Structures are given as C-alpha cells and as structure tokens.
Amino acid sequence: MVSIRPGPVTIGGVALDNHLLLAAGILGTTGSSLARILSLGAGGVVTKSIGPLPKDGHAGPCVVVLENGVLNAMGLPNPSNAFVDEIAPLAKKPVIVSIFGGNPDEFALVASWFEGKVAGFELNLSCPHADGYGSAIGTDPSIVEACTRAVSRSGIPTWVKLTPNVTDITAIGKAAERGGAGAIVAINTVKAMRISTAMGCPVLGNRYGGLSGSAVFSIAVRCVYELYEECKIPIIGCGGVSTADNVIEMMMAGACAVEIGSAAYNDIKVFEIIKADLYSKDGITPEEIIGCAHGRSAV
Amino acid sequence: MGDQLSEPVSILRVKKETPLIRTFVFDRSFAFSPGQFVMVWIPGVDEIPMALSSEKTITVQKAGDATNALFTFGAGDKLGIRGPFGNGFTKGDKILAIAGGVGAAPLLPLAREDCVMTLLLGARTEEELLFVDQLDECTDVMIATDDGSLGMHGYVTDLMDDLNLGAYDRISVCGPEVMMRAVLTRVEEKGIAHKTEFSVHRYMKCGVGICGSCCIDPSGLRVCRDGPVFSGEMLLKSEFGHYMRDASGRKKNI
Numbered sequence: 194m195v196s197i198r199p200g201p202v203t204i205g206g207v208a209l210d211n212h213l214l215l216a217a218g219i220l221g222t223t224g225s226s227l228a229r230i231l232s233l234g235a236g237g238v239v240t241k242s243i244g245p246l247p248k249d250g251h252a253g254p255c256v257v258v259l260e261n262g263v264l265n266a267m268g269l270p271n272p273s274n275a276f277v278d279e280i281a282p283l284a285k286k287p288v289i290v291s292i293f294g295g296n297p298d299e300f301a302l303v304a305s306w307f308e309g310k311v312a313g314f315e316l317n318l319s320c321p322h323a324d325g326y327g328s329a330i331g332t333d334p335s336i337v338e339a340c341t342r343a344v345s346r347s348g349i350p351t352w353v354k355l356t357p358n359v360t361d362i363t364a365i366g367k368a369a370e371r372g373g374a375g376a377i378v379a380i381n382t383v384k385a386m387r388i389s390t391a392m393g394c395p396v397l398g399n400r401y402g403g404l405s406g407s408a409v410f411s412i413a414v415r416c417v418y419e420l421y422e423e424c425k426i427p428i429i430g431c432g433g434v435s436t437a438d439n440v441i442e443m444m445m446a447g448a449c450a451v452e453i454g455s456a457a458y459n460d461i462k463v464f465e466i467i468k469a470d471l472y473s474k475d476g477i478t479p480e481e482i483i484g485c486a487h488g489r490s491a492v
Numbered sequence: 493m494g495d496q497l498s499e500p501v502s503i504l505r506v507k508k509e510t511p512l513i514r515t516f517v518f519d520r521s522f523a524f525s526p527g528q529f530v531m532v533w534i535p536g537v538d539e540i541p542m543a544l545s546s547e548k549t550i551t552v553q554k555a556g557d558a559t560n561a562l563f564t565f566g567a568g569d570k571l572g573i574r575g576p577f578g579n580g581f582t583k584g585d586k587i588l589a590i591a592g593g594v595g596a597a598p599l600l601p602l603a604r605e606d607c608v609m610t611l612l613l614g615a616r617t618e619e620e621l622l623f624v625d626q627l628d629e630c631t632d633v634m635i636a637t638d639d640g641s642l643g644m645h646g647y648v649t650d651l652m653d654d655l656n657l658g659a660y661d662r663i664s665v666c667g668p669e670v671m672m673r674a675v676l677t678r679v680e681e682k683g684i685a686h687k688t689e690f691s692v693h694r695y696m697k698c699g700v701g702i703c704g705s706c707c708i709d710p711s712g713l714r715v716c717r718d719g720p721v722f723s724g725e726m727l728l729k730s731e732f733g734h735y736m737r738d739a740s741g742r743k744k745n746i
Contacts, residue, residue: 220714222704222741229712241704241741249739253539254531254572256698258496267703272741279741391500392535392570458702461717 194438196476199468202236204450205376205427206350207313209287211236211472212440212479213464216431216454217291217315217354218242218267220461224280227288230457234464237287239452240280242317244292244326245299247273251322252398257387262406262433263455264385266322266399269293274306284310289352293317295325296336297343304344313350316340316374318365319381321358321403328356328381334368341372352429354378355416357409362416363423376427378452379416383409406455407433414446421447421484435463437470444479445486498533498572505567510620512554513594514563521547522573525580526602527664527691527721531699533572537561541696541716543598543666544576551597551622577699578720581689583607584662588655589631590614590648590675592667596622598691599666603631609660610634614648614671617641649674657682664721666691669746673733676724685724692720692727694736705741708732 202209214237220226221241230238250270257264272279280288290311294300304314318337320327330336337353345351353369355362357380366377382403387396395401413432420428430448434440435456443451456463501518508514522530524544532550533539538558545551554563565571581602589599589611596613600623603611608631615621618641627633634651635643644651648671657663657679665675665688672690679688694706694715701717708715709731713722727733735743 219702220704220707220712223707223709223712223737225709225712226704226707226714227712229707247740247742250697252537253697254498254533254574255539256700256703257498257574258700260494263702265698265703267697270697270705270740272737275742387495387497389497389500389572392498392572394535396497396572398538455702458700461701 195441195482196473197471197479198474198476199472202450204429205313205352207237207287207289209236209450211468212450213467214429214450214452215239216452217317219454219457224282227280228283230464231286233462234468236450237289237312239289239291239315240276241271242269242291242293242320243271243276243303244269244273245294245302247271247275254396254398257396258458259406259408262404262408263458264387264397264402264404265382266397266402268399269320269323269326277306277310281310287312289313289315291315291317291354292344293320293326294340295330297339300340301343304347304349308347308349313352313375314344315352315354315378316344317354317381319354319356321356321382321384322399322401328358331356331365332359334364337365338368338372341369341374345373345375350375352376352378354381354431356381357412357416358384363419366420366424370424370426374426376429377420377424378429378431379420380409380413380432383412405432407435409433410439414442417443417446417448418486421487435459437467440467440471441482444483447484447487449479449483496574498574501571501573503565503567503569503571506565509551509622512620513551513622515545515549515551516562516565518548518573522576523547524576526605527580527598528576528578529720530573530575530577533574534558534562534565535570535572541699543691545597545600551594553594574699577716579718581664581721582662586659586661588612588657588660588663590663590665590667592648592671593620594622595667595691596627599664600626602664603627606630610655612636612648612651614667647671647674649678652678657684661687663688665689669693669733676727676733679724680728685728688724689721690724690727690732692722692732695739705737
C-alpha cells in the first residue's frame with residue numbers, strides 16, 4: 194500500500210488537520226464528544242445534523258449492529274439552536290455543522306445561527322429515513338440546487354452530502370455544484386431494513402433505516418468514482434471507510450478526503466489507527482493518487 | 493461476530509416488588525457482570541436501557557411512556573434484548589454498596605457474588621424499599637427511609653456517617669442522581685472518591701457507543717460504552733448531579 198505525506202490540508206474551503214473527518218451522525222451530539230474525537234486524531238469533525246426545531250427522533254430500536262455494518266433510524270434528533278452554545282467552546286476548530294431543513298429557507302435559517310462560528314456547513318440532503326427531510330428532498334436536483342444556494346451565498350464553505358438512493362448520483366452532484374457547493378460528500382446511508390423473524394416485524398422502530406459500515410464501502414467507491422467523472426468540485430468519500438487502504442482506494446476513486454463513522458464502533462481510536470498506517474514522512478502527495486483510477490481499466 | 497439483532501425472550505413471570513417496581517423474569521439467561529445493562533425492545537413502543545438484576549431478570553421502575561407500556565406486559569409476552577453492554581462495577585473483596593430506590597437492581601447481583609460487606613439501602617418509604625429480603629440473605633443491610641417508616645429516618649448518606657469507610661476497598665453506588673451526588677460529595681470530603689464507583693443513567697439511543705446521545709461533559713465519555721459505571725474521581729468536575737440531556741440533546745437541570 195502507498196502511504197501519503199502528513200500535513201494540514203484544505204478541502205472545499207475548510208482547513209483540516211488531516212484527511213480524516215468524523216462523519217455526521219456519529220458521536221456528534223455534544224461539544225465535548227466532538228472535542229474528544231478531535232483529540233483522538235480526527236482532522237475535522239462533522240456534527241450531528243441540526244434542524245430548524247428540536248426533535249426527539251424516532252422511537253427505538255434506533256440502531257442495530259450487523260456483521261458488516263450498522264443499520265440505523267435515529268430520526269434526526271437534535272437540539273436545534275441550543276447547539277450554538279453547545280459547540281461554542283470549539284470555535285476556531287475544524288468543526289463542520291451538518292444542517293437539515295425541509296426547504297431552502299429552513300436551511301438558510303439554521304445556517305444563519307452559526308455564521309462566523311464554524312469552519313463550514315454540510316447539508317444533509319440525504320438521510321433516508323426522515324419524512325420531508327434528507328433524501329425525501331435530496332433526490333430532486335432543483336431542490337438540491339436551491340437549498341445549496343440558500344446556504345452557500347453566505348460565503349461560508351458549504352458541502353453537500355448526497356444520497357446513494359438514486360438512479361444517477363451525478364445529477365445530484367452537479368446540482369450541488371451549480372448551487373455553489375464547495376465540496377460534495379458521498380455517500381449517506383443506503384436505505385435498508387431488517388426483520389426480526391422471532392417477532393415477525395421490522396427491527397427498527399421506524400421500520401426503514403440506513404445502512405452504513407463496510408457493507409456499503411463498494412457502493413460509496415462507485416459513487417465517488419462516478420461523481421469524479423462529472424463534477425469539478427472536491428469530493429469527500431464517506432461510507433464504510435475503516436482502514437488506511439480504504440482511504441487510499443477512496444482517493445484513487447477521486448476523493449480528496451474521507452469521513453469515517455461506523456468504524457468508530459469497533460474502536461473510538463480509529464483515527465489514530467488509520468493515521469499510523471496512512472501517513473509517512475517519505476510518502477507521496479495525495480495529488481499523485483486522487484482520481485488515478487480514472488482512465489485505467491483492468492483489461 | 494455476526495448480526496447483533498435483538499434476542500427474543502419470553503416473559504416467564506412478573507413479580508411486583510414495590511408499588512412502582514416490577515421484576516420481569518425471562519425464559520433465557522444472559523452472561524453479564526453486575527452493573528451492565530441491556531437494551532430492552534418493547535415491541536410497538538420503544539427500546540430502553542435497563543440494568544440486569546440477575547442473568548435472566550430486569551427490575552424496572554414505572555417512570556415514563558416506555559415503562560408504562562412494559563407494565564402491561566405479562567407471562568408469555570415477548571421482548572427483544574440487545575446486550576449486555578457497558579462495563580459493570582469493578583470487583584473488590586470488601587465492598588460497601590449504596591443503593592437508592594430502584595438503584596438496588598444492579599447491586600443485588602453484586603451482593604450475590606459475596607463481595608459486599610455492607611449495603612446501605614434507601615427509599616422514600618418502607619414499601620418502596622427494593623430487595624430487602626434478597627439482600628439480607630447475602631450481606632449486612634442497613635436501611636434508611638425518607639419518612640422513617642423503616643430503619644433510620646433520613647438518607648443513605650446519613651448512614652455513611654456511622655461507618656468506618658476505610659474498612660472497605662471499594663464503594664459501589666446506584667440510585668437517583670441527587671442521592672449519588674450527595675454520596676460523591678461525602679466521599680470526596682474523605683478523600684476516597686477514587687475507590688468509589690457510580691452507575692450513571694443518561695438518555696440512550698444506540699447503546700453501543702456510536703450515536704453520542706449519552707455523552708457526558710466535559711470528558712465526552714459515553715455512558716453506554718465507557719460506562720455506565722464511572723469512578724467518583726472522573727465525575728467530580730463533570731455534569732454529574734447538575735444536568736443531563738433529553739432525547740433531542742438539550743440540557744435539562746437535575
């Protein structure tokens with residue numbers, strides 16, 4: 194495996210300590226939890242998605258751990274504008290606030306609470322299990338473009354996280370690009386379900402959920418590869434990354450950085466573990482491999 | 493490890509312990525360490541964390557929508573169980589256990605391991621005291637009630653004043669947070685917070701350390717995965733006893 198040279202990096206307008214970010218929805222509900230993940234080696238952190246009103250989320254069960262992944266239907270629980278105080282101690286740190294809303298105005302409203310207080314925004318247009326939010330609107334390119342523009346016009350770096358639950362993810366990626374996104378994050382969870390054979394009913398309180406973890410890595414690599422072919426803005430790979438080799442593979446598909454979430458289940462020190470394998474002082478620069486798999490084929 | 497879907501259990505019987513507390517006996521056992529918890533799926537309602545009171549029982553206080561629904565369940569009804577999760581109490585040879593209300597639930601299996609020299613048991617009234625007979629069988633029990641209906645008229649912390657705390661190698665505490673904070677203050681004054689452990693309760697969703705709902709300030713430690721049992725030293729300068737977070741993540745004072 195190749196190794197890459199360590200050092201700070203700027204992706205989509207956001208200065209990061211390294212190429213590994215905490216993905217939205219994992220350990221991002223409190224400021225102290227985010228601070229802990231930064232202290233454990235993440236190059237940046239994306240918060241739990243924050244919406245226009247506080248939400249308790251779906252009734253449980255909300256999470257089921259599977260052999261190769263995690264199935265969840267949290268239902269966007271969030272403290273809404275109380276989160277401004279929650280992350281105030283993290284000012285000047287590489288904190289990206291994930292935002293959700295039902296329309297461009299709601300996205301702009303939530304973003305306005307954090308102006309001048311965070312490094313950037315990541316728009317959740319991709320959660321697969323919340324009525325009226327996430328992928329319910331994130332599958333429509335015109336809505337994605339409008340929501341992106343509503344936030345990016347603030348001048349604050351705005352990333353857009355895409356759903357893989359579409360026929361052509363590049364149409365959504367291009368819409369985000371038109372809306373002024375600084376980067377695309379691909380992918381959010383894959384809509385999924387499990388049924389308890391003993392109970393004869395779905396195992397999640399919300400019935401439907403989103404699958405993350407190693408089980409979706411192949412899908413994420415494919416989406417990053419497709420987006421790299423069609424979009425000019427940076428791509429951040431997300432979905433099942435759990436090793437340094439996964440990071441290199443994402444980069445070869447076209448990702449400039451990666452987000453890591455479910456792998457924190459196995460070990461919360463996942464960032465330090467991957468960094469130890471990924472970086473070496475005599476490594477290559479990432480630019481040498483980002484997108485290198487394009488134009489090449491196995492036969 | 494395979495898929496960790498909920499294990500189905502059937503309720504064999506339900507035992508009324510106090511006016512507000514019942515024990516649900518399952519048809520199968522879970523290997524566990526006292527202080528560990530399971531995520532209990534109440535089909536059609538919710539999933540809630542609950543300490544195991546033995547390898548095949550949970551002992552539950554009626555406290556909200558989910559536990560209200562659970563109290564309608566009886567013999568033959570099915571629940572789903574994930575876990576056990578979390579760390580459990582550190583073992584000792586001469587433990588002082590301090591229980592308030594339903595907090596006796598995770599301390600009963602500890603006492604049954606024959607390592608608890610003394611157990612201080614508190615509740616508001618005599619009829620709300622949990623596991624008096626079971627605890628009497630395996631340890632030396634001292635009782636306090638808020639109304640004086642049995643034992644000392646006062647709090648379990650008052651019972652501590654009559655003990656030589658230096659005689660114990662560990663102190664294991666579970667109960668309402670206000671009571672646990674009072675114990676923490678007492679052990680801090682005596683310089684023994686480091687050998688005292690508290691079972692912390694916080695709102696949980698995932699139970700496995702990834703969602704972040706139960707993280708405590710300022711350490712960011714996860715109650716479900718790094719706890720639920722924490723040393724008093726770790727809790728001294730923390731949110732413990734002051735505030736917690738609700739399902740949305742907003743702070744609420746204790």
